[in-house]
Amino acid sequence: MVRIRGRIGDWPVDLTLELDAEDWAQLAQHVALAPTASTPAPELKADAGDALWQTALQLVRDAGQVEGPKLMAQLTALAGGEAAGKRLLVRLRHCAQIRMETGADAPIYHWQG
Template sequence: MAAARPDDALWQAAREVLRKAGQLNGPELLEHLEGLAGNTAAGKRLLVRLRHSAEVKVQSGADAPVYHWVG
C-alpha cells in the first residue's frame, strides 16, 4: 500500500475541522484552514476543495458563505 501523501493528511484534518464545528462561515473556516496549512494559498485550496466536496453544503449567508458539514 502506498504511503499517504502529506496533503491527504491535511485534507483529512480540514474535513475534521468542519465536521467538529458542524458549520462555519467562510472567513472563519479559512482562518482555521490557513492555520492547518501554514499559509493563505494552501488554506484557500483546502476551502475550494471543501466547497466541491459531497460532504459539504455551502449556503449564502448575510455577509459570507456558510459551510455546513453534511458528511
C-alpha cells in the same frame, strides 16, 4: 539608482538610493556573487496531503457549520499559508460531504456527512 517602496507597520516607506559607478564597484567588492543552484520546493508526501485534507474535513465536521472567513483562517493556519488554505477551501466547496450556503455576510459551510 535603487528605489524601495512599501510599508513598515503603519509607516509608508519610499527610499531612493543613488549610486555612481564608483559606489557600485565598491559595493560589488563586498558582495560575493556565487552561482546558486536552485533548490526545488520540498514535495509533500501523499499521506501528508491526505492528512491535511482529513483534518480540514474534521474542522467542518466538528463544528457542524462554520462561516467562511473563520474557516479560511483555520485552514490558513493548518496549511501554513494563505494559498494552501485557499486550495483547501475550494476543495471543501466541491466536496460531497459539505454544503455551502450564502449567509448574510459570508458563506456558511455545513457538514452533510
